[in-house]
Amino acid sequence: MASLKFPADLDREVRDQRRARLAPGYAVGVTEEMIHAQVHSFYARVREDAELGAIFNRRIADWDAHLAKLCDFWSSVLLMTGRFHGAPMRAHLQVAEINAPLFERWLGLWADTAQKVCPPEAALLFTARARTIASSLQLGIAASRGEAV
Template sequence: MSTQTTSLATLKAPGIAAGITELIIHDLVHAFYTRVRNDEVLGPLFEAKIEDWPSHLEKMCAFWSSITLMSGRYKGRPMVAHANIPGIDRAHFGRWLVLFRETANEICAPAAALLFADRAERIAQSLQIGIALHRSQNTPEEDGQVK
């Protein structure tokens, strides 16, 4: 692969430059959701909503592959899925981000962990705004919560 081709691939798929692979995504997703399921804040919320954990984990691996490696594997609608979870709020997203960052820092090399954390923060912010709009509430920006 030429330098120009490598540069174009890296621009399109930021995970390549950070050393992210499908195996790393698998390990991160599985370790993270083990923590989620055991977490006293998030565990009950997820257990009430997810009936088929193997399928959910496969879907989350496809999601993160699409986000970091631009694989196009994910075909879901995360906004709709999250907006339909009763009781989900900023505290849940905050806890989700803490667990995700901790897991990424343990599983991944520093560059990959930073990329995952950056994308997770953006996704959490976007989902919170979408849920607030869906519920006709103030967005995090309107409440002064987003920095």
């Protein structure tokens, strides 16, 4: 005998099916565990990096909370979970040291970590989305500083 499903369960099931069709990460096998591995491995490297570590370590007091927020961010980006509630542009605007070479350094470490942590298609997706986000942040930062874009 089939179990009865209540409207809330059906709504959740429909949302989950829609998310699986639309979210880019599902198609290439991205999981919450993979996101966790990527974010934690990457930021372990950032913290040890001479240039990036100096900036991040000065600003991040609670790394556990920061990593949890970043996992929520990437889950929202790649799996469309909607867990992230933050303002990345505002956070990045507060960092005076941010510049194009640092973004490139960040992206290089991110891509290298993704290649080590993720299957190839997932690594490409992580990297492509990071590049898009970095570009958007760089444009917003430049505009806020009155720099040519």
